[in-house]
Amino acid sequence: xxxxxxxxxxxxxxxxxxxxxxxxxxxxxxxxxxxxxxxxxxxxxxxxxxxxxxxxxxxxxxxxxxxxxxxxxxxxxxxxxxxxxxxxxxxxxxxxxxxxxxxxxxxxxxxxxxxxxxxxxxxxxxxxxxxxxxxxxxxxxxxxxxxxxxxxxxxxxxx
Amino acid sequence: xxxxxxxxxxxxxxxxxxxxxxxxxxxxxxxxxxxxxxxxxxxxxxxxxxxxxxxxxxxxxxxxxxxxxxxxxxxxxxxxxxxxxxxxxxxxxxxxxxxxxxxxxxxxxxxxxxxxxxxxxxxxxxxxxxxxxxxxxxxxxxxxxxxxxxxxxxxxxxxxxxxxxxxxxxxxxxxxxxxxxxxxxxxxxxxxxxxxxxxxxxxxxxxxxxxxx
Numbered sequence: 224x225x226x227x228x229x230x231x232x233x234x235x236x237x238x239x240x241x242x243x244x245x246x247x248x249x250x251x252x253x254x255x256x257x258x259x260x261x262x263x264x265x266x267x268x269x270x271x272x273x274x275x276x277x278x279x280x281x282x283x284x285x286x287x288x289x290x291x292x293x294x295x296x297x298x299x300x301x302x303x304x305x306x307x308x309x310x311x312x313x314x315x316x317x318x319x320x321x322x323x324x325x326x327x328x329x330x331x332x333x334x335x336x337x338x339x340x341x342x343x344x345x346x347x348x349x350x351x352x353x354x355x356x357x358x359x360x361x362x363x364x365x366x367x368x369x370x371x372x373x374x375x376x377x378x379x380x381x382x
Numbered sequence: 383x384x385x386x387x388x389x390x391x392x393x394x395x396x397x398x399x400x401x402x403x404x405x406x407x408x409x410x411x412x413x414x415x416x417x418x419x420x421x422x423x424x425x426x427x428x429x430x431x432x433x434x435x436x437x438x439x440x441x442x443x444x445x446x447x448x449x450x451x452x453x454x455x456x457x458x459x460x461x462x463x464x465x466x467x468x469x470x471x472x473x474x475x476x477x478x479x480x481x482x483x484x485x486x487x488x489x490x491x492x493x494x495x496x497x498x499x500x501x502x503x504x505x506x507x508x509x510x511x512x513x514x515x516x517x518x519x520x521x522x523x524x525x526x527x528x529x530x531x532x533x534x535x536x537x538x539x540x541x542x543x544x545x546x547x548x549x550x551x552x553x554x555x556x557x558x559x560x561x562x563x564x565x566x567x568x569x570x571x572x573x574x575x576x577x578x579x580x581x582x583x584x585x586x587x588x589x590x591x592x593x594x595x
Contacts, residue, residue, distance in 0.1 A: 227481040227555040292531035299578035
């Protein structure tokens with residue numbers, strides 16, 4: 224895949240324990256850039272209409288693309304009532320598809336909260352103005368500052 | 383931190399704050415931050431201002447003539463830039479950085495069209511022009527068309543004629559994957575615009591496509 228230099232890199236060995244836990248931004252880039260093209264190439268055309276595996280892959284693709292569409296709309300730098308409704312439409316379809324594909328799956332609180340996002344988009348505007356990623360980034364930087372683990376003595380040692 | 387009376391403890395942390403908005407770091411979230419900063423700052427600037435005026439090559443000159451509709455004022459000399467920074471994003475010629483040369487060009491009330499930057503010209507009036515080649519449509523059925531929200535599309539690997547595009551007509555970069563589809567060399571294009579523009583006819587199409595499920 225040819226990408227501009229500013230786009231977040233994603234692990235080339237995704238799925239292996241050695242790459243560690245991908246960050247939220249890596250998940251977003253992976254989900255909204257790499258996965259749609261790869262999955263459509265792999266699963267969009269049914270090789271055999273009667274083959275159960277092909278049919279299952281096709282449905283997995285549709286459900287995955289509902290989620291990706293919802294992420295694209297939710298993380299847009301602009302929003303509107305229509306976009307909020309469209310987001311909810313895709314998120315509901317994604318969750319319905321998930322239940323149909325995996326009847327035993329137990330939904331998580333985050334999936335319930337995702338259904339409220341349309342309301343937040345309407346009330347607070349685009350997510351960039353109220354999401355907490357800048358704070359998480361700051362916390363990460365603060366955690367990486369070398370220190371001697373002695374509370375209250377940091378300033379004496381550093382300056 | 384630059385204001386008078388700012389506590390020295392805060393001033394001493396300036397390097398940490400500057401890391402937060404370092405545009406050199408490869409991180410999509412930072413481009414989000416930079417985009418908002420650019421709303422208040424004048425940041426569009428040529429990244430290479432040392433070049434000299436040279437005669438414009440025949441291909442780009444013809445494209446300029448078409449752009450200026452054959453007017454006599456078509457410049458014959460320009461500075462050739464390797465890259466140009468717009469809203470904290472770097473746009474390059476394809477010989478410098480292929481990924482940075484792939485741009486989506488806006489069209490009024492129509493989906494944007496992908497192009498490759500061939501060269502970047504700064505004419506004597508200081509105006510910047512991108513000389514681009516548009517991607518060509520493929521005759522194959524586009525498998526990405528059914529998912530309009532994700533803004534993907536299928537294009538031929540052949541490029542069109544040289545055309546002039548102004549920086550303000552650039553919507554965003556795009557990511558591109560050349561691959562073989564139904565025995566034909568094609569490329570999949572996916573928009574990297576962080577602004578999802580919902581055209582009226584697309585809204586209906588989105589709802590229609592997803593209701594078929």
